[in-house]
Amino acid sequence: MLQASRTAPLAWLLGAAGLIPFIGLAALVMLGDARWQAVALQAFLYYSAVILSFLGGVHWGVAMSLDREGSHAFNSRLLVAMAPSLLAWPALMLDAQFGLLALMIGFLLIRLYEAQGDSIARLPAWYTALRTLLTVVVVTTHLALLLLARL
Template sequence: MNMLSSRTPGLPLGLGLAGLLPFLLCAAIVVLMGLPWQAIALQAFIYYSAVILSFLGGIHWGVAMSLDHGGSGEFNGRMIMAMAPSLIAWPALMLDARFALLALMAGFLLVRLYERQSDSIERLPGWYRALRTLLTVVVVLIHLVLVIWLSLLPV
């Protein structure tokens, strides 16, 4: 974390870490509280996850508009990638909670894998890539904890 915080500008680091709080809080309520708080927190978690996943697509829309040449292969690919997260997130809101969590988790991983491609590495600052790796690991682990927790509940 020291290497991350020494290279990452303070505001994006603080905002990124603050963005983890709704994930952590909702997951804690799901695991530790009783009904009806569990159901409310799980729904809030899934909705927040969908919003954040869609936000990540918006980042790539902005990168394409500002750094890629319109009509180029990089531009077209990044614009399609910019839309993919919301096309994963929105249908996930209509799925059973376990499947929604899995779909959203896969979406976070797919965005991060895309950001590790050479054209993304050239266009995204190193501090952003390091921050996104940290945030993605935490978010995916929290999703996984909830999937496992839901799988252990009696039907």
């Protein structure tokens, strides 16, 4: 595992704890009793949508804290901050397989945005390292459920 930053151990702990529902619910969908699989899949989708929306909120906060109101950086970051919610909400209304795919793409896109130079300059190094690890696990759980749906 990537080493937790000495300046943000609580963030690393909370980030890891945030993976428990992804891993636990995906395991329940794949290995659980048939009576619980559909419930676990719905819970997974809802949790995924909430977390994706939360990631947009991070960038709203970055814009308010670090960018001059009305500047190009401020306006573009606010627009990007809204995208995860606008993707996550309709994903909940799609067939589960398409919802999983849409949410997974959302996690990948927000991480790609965070990997751009403009974002790297505004985000702490511990955050980008943490987000890389979390994104790998989150995308892997989505991918595992998508592959299971194809079987």
